[in-house]
Amino acid sequence: DQQVKQNSPSLSVQEGRISILNCDYTNxxxxxxxxxxxxxxxxxxFLISISSIKDKNEDGRFTVFLNKSAKHLSLHIVPSQPGDSAVYFCAASAIRTDSWGKFQFGAGTQVVVTP
Amino acid sequence: DVKVTQSSRYLVKRTGEKVFLECVQDMDHENMFWYRQDPGLGLRLIYFSYDVKMKEKGDIPEGYSVSREKKERFSLILESASTNQTSMYLCASSFIRPEETQYFGPGTRLLVL
Known part of the structure; x- marks a missing residue:
């Protein structure tokens, strides 16, 4: 049973607009x-990371938001550029309790940025 | 610049054949990983290794084995390939701490006929 879910297999967005990718987890x-x-x-x-002690992390055009109570995270890309067209994977790990820090990956979201 | 290389980009094998997939990293990373990527399922961990000759099972180890005789090299072995092992295989490496970034190779697309 998948512990990390990306329910949108694809996303199409216009260049310059915001891309929002969603990820839900169960663990x-x-x-x-x-x-x-x-x-x-x-x-x-690797694109960006976030620890559970934070609810937001930003790196240039990329921001990740974490809502622990909802077990949900999202990636915002602003503004979207044609070079952002790719598959985006969300991954999660229990690094405090799992000494090996194994990551569970979502199925991925294909982003297409159109001119 | 971190480099993870995989021995083949594409491979076609017959059912029952023994298949070796090789992965080499040049960053002196302690950890190495083998994943398979399938549509709708994302990346699933097959095996990983945290040191030479050490290995741990991932989420889907059945039908696979691994070998790590040198720190830079991690091999995935399909003892008797089956059609349900047709997939994209990705190798990754990282430093020992669990939050360290994993660096991935380009992948090997394996087709088992």
Whole structure:
């Protein structure tokens, strides 16, 4: 049973607008969350992270919001650019309790940014 | 610049064949991982290793084994390939702390006929 869910398999957004990607998780022990970005024929690359002690983390055009009570996080990309067209994976881990820090990944959301 | 390389980009094998997927990293990372990526399922951890000759099962280890004889190299072995092992296989590496970023290779697309 998937513990991390990305319910939108795809998202189309116009260049310059905001992209909002959503991720839900079921395991209340998760305390560390990541977003990865994947282009075709390449491996995923790290984008941004957030610890459960925070509810927001920002890095340039990318902001991740965490709502622990709802077990929900979202990634905002503002403004969206054509180079942002990729698959985005959400991942979660219980690093305080799982000594190996294994990550559970969502199924991914394909983002297409149109001119 | 971190580099994780995988021995093949595409591989076609027959059912029952033994398959070796090789992964090499050049960043002296302690941890190495093997995932498979399937549509609608995301990345699922098969095995990982935190040191030479050490391994731990991930979420879907059945039908797979691994080998880590040197720190920089982590091999995934399909003892007897089956059609349900057709997938994209991704290798990753990271430093030892669990919150450390994992760096991924480009992936091997395996087709088992």
């Amino acid at each position: 209340s022990m998760f305390d560390y969350f990541l977003w990865y970005k994947k282009y075709p024929a390449e491996g995923p690359t």
